């Protein structure tokens with residue numbers, strides 16, 4: 611098969627950023643290429659004319675600890691992240707999320723930045739059917755086959771957030787280092803994803819010419835517990851139907867600094883605020899978990915075929931708290 615793009619090799623990230631900005635959407639960074647090749651094969655009109663391989667510009671594949679942070683090069687593969695003992699020790703929800711990605715082949719090829727920026731798996735969009743994300747002005751999923759679509763925060767698009775590592779990085783309050791033609795800036799990963807009410811055509815806020823160079827994480831101390839869990843249709847190899855990344859602090863016997871993000875249920879990582887407020891600062895105790903889990907799906911607005919996700923959200927929320935509660939170094943019960 612002949613692919614409809616050219617590969618361009620540039621000397622620096624800055625030069626790549628300038629080139630992509632100048633070409634306004636006609637050029638893009640090439641990570642592992644999984645996503646880009648998928649679009650090229652499907653015939654959906656999403657393939658840029660020029661691809662700039664990031665791994666050949668600079669050393670982009672590394673995991674190191676510097677200035678008290680874990681620093682991960684944007685081109686590091688998901689497999690390397692899954693295998694890193696440094697990450698497992700102080701940022702284990704990221705390890706768990708990396709292990710949950712696709713198959714071992716997919717994990718070896720995918721880069722962390724490419725994974726964070728993957729586009730929705732919605733079958734209308736992937737098959738080139740006109741919708742908000744490919745130049746149209748409707749969402750056929752809203753009234754069509756919406757089994758795998760959003761139950762929270764949907765409209766006008768009902769696609770769902772699918773990056774397993776992205777969810778864990780939100781809970782870890784990771785920071786992105788972004789290179790652009792004007793220089794470098796940092797941004798919390800939680801600010802990366804667009805509210806579809808503001809712009810239904812895209813999922814992230816990066817402008818053409820903005821390149822993720824590095825991802826930084828502050829290590830969790832031993833006061834913290836956390837986990838990443840995922841429900842999927844086929845056991846070994848599938849995107850999340852519902853997923854959760856959870857981290858909290860055992861602060862003098864209370865639930866504190868709780869961070870919960872749900873995947874597979876909303877166009878971007880979803881925070882179940884009511885459930886959080888129910889449990890935040892409460893005394894540590896198993897009894898606090900079920901009432902909070904009952905609130906985890908508050909505000910859900912399911913479509914015709916996806917109300918089955920509501921009990922899954924409650925179940926996963928409860929299980930994630932129970933699993934982490936068991937791991938606390940001190941428990942009252």
Ligand SMILES: Cc1cc2nc3c(=O)[nH]c(=O)nc-3n(C[C@H](O)[C@H](O)[C@H](O)COP(=O)(O)OP(=O)(O)OC[C@H]3O[C@@H](n4cnc5c(N)ncnc54)[C@H](O)[C@@H]3O)c2cc1C
Nearest residue numbers: 638641642643644645646712720721723724725773774822
């Ligand atoms: C069969 C299959 C199963 C999968 N299962 C899962 C799963 O269970 N969980 C999950 O989380 N993911 C899953 N994925 C997604 C996969 O892990 C990849 O992350 C994804 O396909 C893209 O990664 P990539 O490195 O190949 O990105 P690419 O295809 O190279 O790039 C993707 C996008 O990101 C842009 N980009 C890449 N790097 C940068 C950068 N540094 N700065 C700015 N822009 C950049 C590219 O221009 C492109 O727009 C699956 C994918 C497939 C095909």
Ligand code: SF4
Nearest residue numbers: 732741749767768769
């Ligand atoms: S859910 Fe989003 S991606 Fe899917 S058809 Fe609707 S607008 Fe397109």
